[in-house]
Amino acid sequence: NAGVTQTPKFRILKIGQSMTLQCAQDMNHNYMYWYRQDPGMGLKLIYYSVGAGITDKGEVPNGYNVSRSTTEDFPLRLELAAPSQTSVYFCASSYSKAGSKLFFGSGTQLSVL
């Protein structure tokens, strides 16, 4: 029972490089989320999706893009990496609205140097 799988676990980028953080869930959840976690700042919502083909911005969407072509996958794209994007990124999913339980992946630690 895999749950929410994120890859890679660690990555170092140079300023201006691009990358995609992968997220997949095998629970047939409609709702998926991307959060970033900065030290001492809790979690901030980047983007979320309520189903395949539907995405919406969260609190801190600038510098990121997402797509949701299938129920299972919700990749997060960084086009021009900046030092301010150094953070730990978590993908999460839930069966319905946020009032239901969120299942989190184990995170991607990203450093932009």
Next chain:
Amino acid sequence: GDSVTQMEGPVTLSEEAFLTINCTYTATGYPSLFWYVQYPGEGLQLLLKATKADDKGSNKGFEATYRKETTSFHLEKGSVQVSDSAVYFCALSDPQGGSEKLVFGKGTKLTVNP
């Protein structure tokens, strides 16, 4: 907008000590309240939840009571163990207030020493 305020950490306790982590919230509607726990190197896991006033959520010896009059959801455990060392996040969802997403507090790091 909706917000969650947790007590500042870090918190360091000895094994078998009593734990309280304070959490207060601001919400437009009638939110559901949650405590999530993050063990070192892992993602967050739901610890407990409460969906209406006076509800008590409990799990693994942890408890929290939804207090509407004080807008609080404090986390308590009577006797902590070393294995409880983690970061604890209070969170709310408030669909009636226009927010279908979880709003998290900043987290409180707990270290329990043997």
